[in-house]
Amino acid sequence: MVLALVLAALTPGAGGVLVRGEKGTAKTTAVRGLAAVLPGIDVVAGDRFSTDPADAGDVGPDHASLAGAPVERRPVRLVELPVGASEDRLVGSLHLERALAEGVTEFEPGLLARAHRGLLYVDEVNLLHDHLVDLLLDAAATGRATVERDGVSVVHPARFVLVGTMNPEEGELRPQLLDRFALAVDVAAPRDPALRAEVVRRRMAFEADPAAFAAAWAPAERELAARVASARDLVGAVTLPDRMLQAVAHVCAAFDVDGLRADIVTARTAVAHAAWCGRTQVTRADVRAAARLALPHRRRRGPFDEPTLEEDRLDDALDEALGPDDPEPDPEPDGPDGSDGPDGPDGPDGPAGDRADDPADDQADDQAEDQPGDRAPTDSTTEQVEEPESEPGAEPLGENDGETGARTAGGRSAGGAVAGVxxxxxxxxxxxRRGGSGPTGRRSRARSAGGRRVGSRRPLPGSPGSSGAVHLAHTVRAAVPHQVARGRVAGALRLAPADLRVAVTEGRExxxxxxxxxxxxxxxxxxxxxxxxxxxxxxxxxxxxxxxxxxxxxxxxxxxxxxxxxxxxxxxxxxxxxxxxxxxxxxxxxxxxxxxxxxxxxxxxxxxxxxxxxxxxxxxxxxxxxxxxxxxxxxxxxxxxxxxxxxxxxxxxxxxxxxxxxxxxxxxxxxxxxxxxxxxxxxxxxxxxxxxxx
CATH class of the missing domain: 3.40.50.410 (von Willebrand factor, type A domain)
Structure with a gap:
């Protein structure tokens, strides 16, 4: 997980990271810690869109008004997109204060603008509303956000590293959005009591004295940040030999992945991995590490199959492409210093323990097979009785009203044959087919408090939607034609109760x-x-x-x-x-x-x-x-x-x-x-x- 997050940050243009795992596996903690180790970025002071002053093609709506403004350096932002966010909050909307006070149409940037050149994090990304997913897909595909609504027309850059976390038990991700994640990893809690105890020990130490805990780990964090900065500077100097590019294509074809995005992502990730390891040329080890992260979620497989990648099959594909005499892969670092953990062997708590046989790795396949949301187990112990099908018009076989009508003590039917699954x-x-208004869910269309805004209406006294969210743009539009009659010459917009419009939103129930x-x-x-x-x-x-x-x-x-x-x-x-x-x-x-x-x-x-x-x-x-x-x-x-x-x-x-x-x-x-x-x-x-x- 740590390796995938770092590699995605080294090559932002390749895409983002999807972290799948059971509850309580530090998915969110790891993502939130990523921003702290990334190098800062240069921005023009006052630029709401964080455009790059050194890139002539990175131009935002504030560019003209900020000519001559000084350049400042600030940390990379980690912008969190809540699952229940509104469309206005994501893409931006009409500036409420200026519209009401001055009658001016001004665009207020949303989360996509704030995340430009940074990280956009979605926890439980598989629960995100479909209309928000569509907006994310557009931004991820084009690198910019286009807003045509509420009387505003704005196009601004929106290039970010999309990081999503999810629990597979809660449902799968839309294929279009899944493909937009460059890398995907599955995490599971270790079963080794010693490792679990270490997690609890550190958590309790943090709760007892957060400042002292952070200070103890500050040197390791600075070392990691320095390595990330060095690797990012080295990425541009890494070469990808044609032989290794052919190996990437061979591996992607061998695993029958959809499309060519997997080839591009794997190649970019291999380059990033080489830079992370301090090399200036991609090797077999880099291709292998990249394939493990870029291919599992892109494989052509059954809808509920666990996204896994067979290690032996990957090695065979590399042997076919590079030959069996190619040197063995170098050890792939899972942490920032090549050790098994992010702390290194000599962290502030002492040795991390003997991790040569990490039980988390040993348990990976078992964990993948036990995901309860992906596949219903086949009941192999169920008795299967072969019975011929009844001919039309004939009496069905096995009928015995006396036997089948009997009940067990628990109310279950007794008797009869039991088929397998x-x-x-x-x-x-x-x-x-018809829209409803039930509790929020993911099945039928419904009018709901959250979801896609599809229109507005006047609130009716006593109606269920009388207390709905105000539709600002339509309220202002309803008031504008009456400003002269209401005596407005300058100043704030004059509103009347009849101008009020409430938003009509459509979601799923x-x-x-x-x-x-x-x-x-x-x-x-x-x-x-x-x-x-x-x-x-x-x-x-x-x-x-x-x-x-x-x-x-x-x-x-x-x-x-x-x-x-x-x-x-x-x-x-x-x-x-x-x-x-x-x-x-x-x-x-x-x-x-x-x-x-x-x-x-x-x-x-x-x-x-x-x-x-x-x-x-x-x-x-x-x-x-x-x-x-x-x-x-x-x-x-x-x-x-x-x-x-x-x-x-x-x-x-x-x-x-x-x-x-x-x-x-x-x-x-x-x-x-x-x-x-x-x-x-x-x-x-x-x-x-x-x-x-x-």
Whole structure:
């Protein structure tokens, strides 16, 4: 992590650093400490955009007004972008004080301008609102920010090192933003008790006397800052031989990375690593170190696979490019002095300990495999019973109403076959079509207190949005035509209550995702139920990452059962789904009515979320003589209640009756074949122009 942060700072144009890791691994602490060891920068006194006076192409809006101003040196800024920041705060907005007091249109710079030639830090970057991500992508791609809003038109430089930290359990990062990070590292807490004790010891020493602690480590920090400054001066003198450039290209091609940005980033990082090690020519060791940091998050892999890079495969690729007789790689320093830690062997607390066999390195692969947010584990101990699929119109195999209707003491269904679960995938986004106003989340569009500003309106007395944020520009515009009538000649803008406009903002809301799962005999074929469970688990994982509440209702035999009342514990839902047995008839009506009752109860709770019903079935209603009419009436009842719904069609085989599609029509739901729940499959079909309905 420290090495990646330093290398990114040595070559700001290459991109930034993404630090992924579990909670409590000092991600934020390391990032905040980076600014203190970076060399200062020269700026024109009073320049709000921190442009470089030695660079004729680095010109900001204040350039003309500051002609002749003195040049001063100041430290590099670390600008923090909060996840909940507004768009105005990021890109800038109309200067409020001058607009109201003088009626002057003046631009007030935002965080992008403040971060120019510095560091822009986003903690929990994977939770950043999409509209802010779009603005960051534009600035990262062009090196400047363009503001066209609120009567102002400004273009200013915005080149910065983007540093983001995230916990993979909280959801993945958008691919476009992920690719903008030049380097990515995964961090995990060490499992060695001695190292953990040392962390606690130093933390307690800092809390007891912060000044003394900082003074004790000041020499090591000055030494690190001096090495960073020396390496930055040396970067321009480092040469990249064509042989090493060919090795970079060979490694990137061997790992099948997307695009050519990986080649550029790896080459630049190799140059920075050579300068960091005090060399003026890139070697195999530099290419290897750069590839380890630049390639893992760019590899073509499954959506939930851990971004890892096989060391043996990397060495093989280098051998192919450079030959096996090339000298062995030099030791790669993880700290500023080539030692295992950032302090060196003789820090103020004495020897750092024997770290030749660092357990953090030994545990890296295990930690990568245990990330709970990336992949739902396959239940290898689950009994899998091979059952032939029922022919259309025939009685489903395994039906035994007496057995399947029985309950265990805990209320769970007993009997029936239990199918295994396959590997999860990136699920298609299911969202309510109409906008809502639920709690902040990451699924459906909603009018919310935060998010993208989409307009303004007059506040209505007693309306829910009467106390919303003031839309300054529209308020001023509403007042301007009346200034003469109000007697204004000079001075402050004269406002009236009728001028007030409140902002209308659009964000994303969290939903209550209620799964209604058909566990009857017609679903009992092993391959079919395994595919169904895999699809539902993928949707559950998606619900977890989008901050949804989930519930699980199953139906089979002669009734329905609420296996999991709505909860935020997706892990419990996944566990119960894996253990779900199948068999019996198909009481579709009972399942839908049970869902309707759950949704009615939840609607009465304070802060209720908008429901999203996901019915997983093949549509064959076989429980009772009037099973089909009752299922249709139940579906139409839910439709009348305005419940947004999807029907995941699990019917398979050459002869299909289309009953799930008919159920979707009565439910007013979108019909989704189970194989199109996989977003990758859906994208592939769209790319080939198959025209298959979803």
């Amino acid at each position: 396959g590997e999860t995938f990136r699920a298609r986004l299911l969202q309510a 969290a939903n209550l995702v209620l799964f209604c799962v058909d566990a009857s005999g017609s679903m009992a074929a092993r391959r079919r139920m395994e595919a169904v469970k895999t699809a539902i688990l993928s949707l559950l994982l998606d619900a977890y990452q989008r901050r949804d509440t989930v519930g699980l209702v199953t139906f089979r035999g002669s009734g329905a059962e609420v296996l999991l009342p709505p909860t935020s514990s997706v892990d419990v839902a996944a566990t119960r789904l894996r253990e779900l047995p199948t068999g019996g008839r198909t009481p579709v009506a009972e399942g839908l009515l049970a869902c309707a009752e759950v949704l009615r109860r939840e609607a009465r709770r304070p802060g209720a979320r908008r429901p999203l019903l996901v019915v997983v079935t093949d549509g064959r209603a076989t429980s009772g003589a009037d099973a089909v009419p009752r299922s249709r009436r139940a579906a139409e009842r839910l439709r009348a209640d305005g419940v947004a719904a999807f029907v995941v069609d699990c019917e398979s085989g050459p002869l299909r009756l289309g009953l799930a599609r008919t159920l979707a029509e009565h439910l007013g739901a979108e019909h989704v074949p189970v194989d199109l729940v996989d977003a990758g499959v859906l994208a592939g079909l769209a790319g080939r122009g198959t025209g298959r309905a979803a």
